[in-house]
Amino acid sequence: MAPLLKIENLTAGYGKLAVLHGISLDIREGEMLSLIGPNGAGKTSLTRAIMRQCAVMSGRITFAGQNITAMPTHRVAALGIGYVPQMRNVFRSLTVQENLEMSASLLPHAGQAAAIAEAYARFPRLTERRRQHASALSGGERQMLAISSALMAKPRLLILDEPVSGLSPGMTDEVAKGIAEINRSGVTVLWVVEENPQQIIGLSDTVAVMATGTIRLQQPAAEMLRAENFRELFLGV
Numbered sequence: 453m454a455p456l457l458k459i460e461n462l463t464a465g466y467g468k469l470a471v472l473h474g475i476s477l478d479i480r481e482g483e484m485l486s487l488i489g490p491n492g493a494g495k496t497s498l499t500r501a502i503m504r505q506c507a508v509m510s511g512r513i514t515f516a517g518q519n520i521t522a523m524p525t526h527r528v529a530a531l532g533i534g535y536v537p538q539m540r541n542v543f544r545s546l547t548v549q550e551n552l553e554m555s556a557s558l559l560p561h562a563g564q565a566a567a568i569a570e571a572y573a574r575f576p577r578l579t580e581r582r583r584q585h586a587s588a589l590s591g592g593e594r595q596m597l598a599i600s601s602a603l604m605a606k607p608r609l610l611i612l613d614e615p616v617s618g619l620s621p622g623m624t625d626e627v628a629k630g631i632a633e634i635n636r637s638g639v640t641v642l643w644v645v646e647e648n649p650q651q652i653i654g655l656s657d658t659v660a661v662m663a664t665g666t667i668r669l670q671q672p673a674a675e676m677l678r679a680e681n682f683r684e685l686f687l688g689v
């Protein structure tokens with residue numbers, strides 16, 4: 453079966469400067485793929501290139517059989533890719549409930565209340581915070597809200613940029629389990645993982661290792677965890 457997302461020989465960057473060099477990566481429908489690698493490897497840029505927020509210089513990106521390489525961001529999103537950037541991913545001056553209502557407003561009216569209830573059921577912690585402004589949320593709660601908002605559009609592929617970075621171990625566990633549950637419900641997940649790689653990779657099917665703007669390795673997560681040189685691979689040295 454053709455992969456859900458196919459990236460072929462992608463070169464991309466900012467202005468005239470290429471920071472991704474000949475990237476090729478396949479994501480199968482239903483899988484959970486962790487993208488790891490040292491600071492500056494280009495993980496964020498790769499997620500941004502998929503969403504057309506970083507200039508593609510050459511190569512091709514295909515999603516669900518459609519060439520999205522030159523498609524504007526809103527059309528990529530409408531095709532079924534949800535994106536949660538690491539920062540600025542919620543409306544800080546709105547409450548949790550208002551954030552969810554705003555995202556749910558994309559749905560037919562009849563389905564909005566159920567979609568919001570589903571978000572609270574997935575991350576019960578948000579229920580307790582429903583009247584709080586998003587600016588007052590903890591880092592983990594903010595990620596839960598951003599992920600819930602992105603899910604309102606019912607994406608086939610969810611791209612998450614470092615959703616658990618900087619979180620306490622308990623909160624990492626809570627957010628990561630929520631993401632694994634989303635994946636089990638049928639959503640393909642691509643997540644950038646910066647910290648606690650062993651714990652997160654354990655939840656993933658596949659790992660792709662980036663270094664200096666290239667993909668060094670793509671392999672099953674179980675194999676990756678068994679590798680003696682795991683740290684070396686992870687750090688890309």
Ligand SMILES: Nc1ncnc2c1ncn2[C@@H]1O[C@H](COP(=O)(O)OP(=O)(O)OP(=O)(O)O)[C@@H](O)[C@H]1O
Pocket residue numbers: 466471489490491492493494495496497498646
């Ligand atoms: N807006 C930008 N303009 C110019 N160069 C950028 C921009 N954003 C990132 N870069 C450069 O692109 C390269 C890859 O950065 P990127 O943020 O994609 O890496 P990363 O693997 O996500 O790193 P980190 O884990 O530190 O976020 C770096 O050399 C960075 O300096």
